[in-house]
Amino acid sequence: DAKTTQPNSMESNEEEPVHLPCNHSTISGTDYIHWYRQLPSQGPEYVIHGLTSNVNNRMASLAIAEDRKSSTLILHRATLRDAAVYYCIRGSNMLTFGGGTRLMVKP
Amino acid sequence: EPEVTQTPSHQVTQMGQEVILRCVPISNHLYFYWYRQILGQKVEFLVSFYNNEISEKSEIFDDQFSVERPDGSNFTLKIRSTKLEDSAMYFCASRGDRSEVKPQHFGDGTRLSIL
Numbered sequence: 001d002a003k004t005t006q007p008n009s010m011e012s013n014e015e016e017p018v019h020l021p022c023n024h025s026t027i028s029g030t031d032y033i034h035w036y037r038q039l040p041s042q043g044p045e046y047v048i049h050g051l052t053s054n055v056n057n058r059m060a061s062l063a064i065a066e067d068r069k070s071s072t073l074i075l076h077r078a079t080l081r082d083a084a085v086y087y088c089i090r091g092s093n094m095l096t097f098g099g100g101t102r103l104m105v106k107p
Numbered sequence: 108e109p110e111v112t113q114t115p116s117h118q119v120t121q122m123g124q125e126v127i128l129r130c131v132p133i134s135n136h137l138y139f140y141w142y143r144q145i146l147g148q149k150v151e152f153l154v155s156f157y158n159n160e161i162s163e164k165s166e167i168f169d170d171q172f173s174v175e176r177p178d179g180s181n182f183t184l185k186i187r188s189t190k191l192e193d194s195a196m197y198f199c200a201s202r203g204d205r206s207e208v209k210p211q212h213f214g215d216g217t218r219l220s221i222l
Contacts, residue, residue: 043200043214043215043216046212049208049210093205094155097149
């Protein structure tokens, strides 16, 4: 049980921003929210994580709702290379992957 | 940037045979993991390993599976008597410490095909 809910798929145009939502309504106060992605024929790749505050890194931004029941991964300018399955995961030692969101990027 | 490397990239084995999948984690990492992904399905946790012992394992990780860190650099997953349903991608991952603030770094996997 991944305990997170994400849309199965989303589509974006190249060079446009993408907002990938995730619901985690039963998250505990100490669970981090992690995002990984899996490009075709590759292993999962860490994207970003956060606890309460919004976070930015070179790959993406993470916006966390004030009640922590949802979060949004933001890719500021999608490229073709960003086409992947994106996983939102509640933190623990072992990662529990759900089905993720398959992001398709159109040129 | 340091990487987790896995060998071989593709392993074909007859049903009932033993198979060993090899991983070289990032050198200063302390926590090691195996996951698998059956074609078209989710990535599933198998086992975590720390300080030369298993720290957590899933229901999938039964007596047919074992892990070992034989020489301080390699981390191996052994399946003693393979079954058709063991066909999957197997991913190794490592983490610097157990803290959630440290990400897990994954290799690109070994595709195991059981005939």
